[in-house]
Amino acid sequence: MPSREQYDQNDGQAGSGFGFIGGLVSRWRTDVAEALILCQKFPMLIEHHARISEVGRELEVQSFADWSKDMRWNPRKLGIAIAAMYSAAPALERLRQEEEDALVAMYVARQAEFAASLADKDS
Numbered sequence: 803m804p805s806r807e808q809y810d811q812n813d814g815q816a817g818s819g820f821g822f823i824g825g826l827v828s829r830w831r832t833d834v835a836e837a838l839i840l841c842q843k844f845p846m847l848i849e850h851h852a853r854i855s856e857v858g859r860e861l862e863v864q865s866f867a868d869w870s871k872d873m874r875w876n877p878r879k880l881g882i883a884i885a886a887m888y889s890a891a892p893a894l895e896r897l898r899q900e901e902e903d904a905l906v907a908m909y910v911a912r913q914a915e916f917a918a919s920l921a922d923k924d925s
Contacts, residue, residue, distance in 0.1 A: 837883040840894065841870055847893055851886035 841848050849866035861869055873879040887894075 833884045833887070834880055837880065837887045838874060840887055840890075841873070841883055844890075844894065844897065845870075847890050847897075848883060848886050851889040852882050855885045855889060856882050
């Protein structure tokens with residue numbers, strides 16, 4: 803008959819296994835959501851990287867728009883889109899940085915205009 807310590811050890815292993823599976827599911831959901839957004843926001847970039855990594859070569863005979871129509875319900879295509887997303891990470895980071903730089907420049911210009919308008923009112 804197994805001892806109490808053996809039962810406790812097995813419970814810990816099962817718990818960590820469930821935690822690992824839960825983490826995988828959570829990561830998959832997050833990656834799917836991000837990949838779907840990026841396919842809409844940067845379709846040509848994701849398409850470029852999907853064409854590089856796509857195994858079945860389906861993209862050689864159809865457009866990315868046609869190929870991705872059923873992507874939300876096709877785990878294989880989602881996997882390809884997620885791989886493309888990770889492959890495109892440096893380019894996506896550059897795009898995000900440029901977008902942020904443009905926003906910062908806009909705010910700086912607004913602040914300068916506001917400061918100038920205040921100076922004009924004081925004079």
